[in-house]
Amino acid sequence: GQQVMQIPQYQHVQEGEDFTTYCNSSTTLSNIQWYKQRPGGHPVFLIQLVKSGEVKKQKRLTFQFGEAKKNSSLHITATQTTDVGTYFCAGQGYQKVTFGIGTKLQVIP
């Protein structure tokens, strides 16, 4: 079945440093989505990537979808304490969406 691996599982950064999380799927995806979950909260949709090689930016966040549509990354430039949370990728196959384990980001002020 479809598997989505995400690394690293944990990341501690000093405020102002950059952060990247990577997502790899065992199968080609039709699209990939990224979500953020704050401690005690629920996943909140950030963005969806559909096209091979697609790059999207949201302020300090840059999302990439690989050429083979099997991997993706989220990069945060100059982290802030408000970026704290767990970032999940979710790869969509035919109909099912498979979530990665998430990367828990801690930002040290």
Added chain:
Amino acid sequence: GAGVSQSPRYKVAKRGQDVALRCDPISGHVSLFWYQQALGQGPEFLTYFQNEAQLDKSGLPSDRFFAERPEGSVSTLKIQRTQQEDSAVYLCASSLVRRERLEQYFGPGTRLTVT
């Protein structure tokens, strides 16, 4: 408008009890998903509805789990004869359309504790 709502927010059940978890999706959303999220893990897919049709229930862990969405709106996830391993947060998500545009909007979840 209102987001996805779930009730109850917290449920404590004794092992062997039946529970029913409710999800009210965003009005007009066609797709509805149920996930199980254990502590420190990502959401694990349970089942998917498109309107009232349950198109995928491959993630339901056992025949003790049953979900329905009879009128294509509100959905209920029922767990019979709860076991301790059922303890988790159960998340419901809805989406406006289907397939390629499945950005999902999550509810706050129901935290189920089986004692």
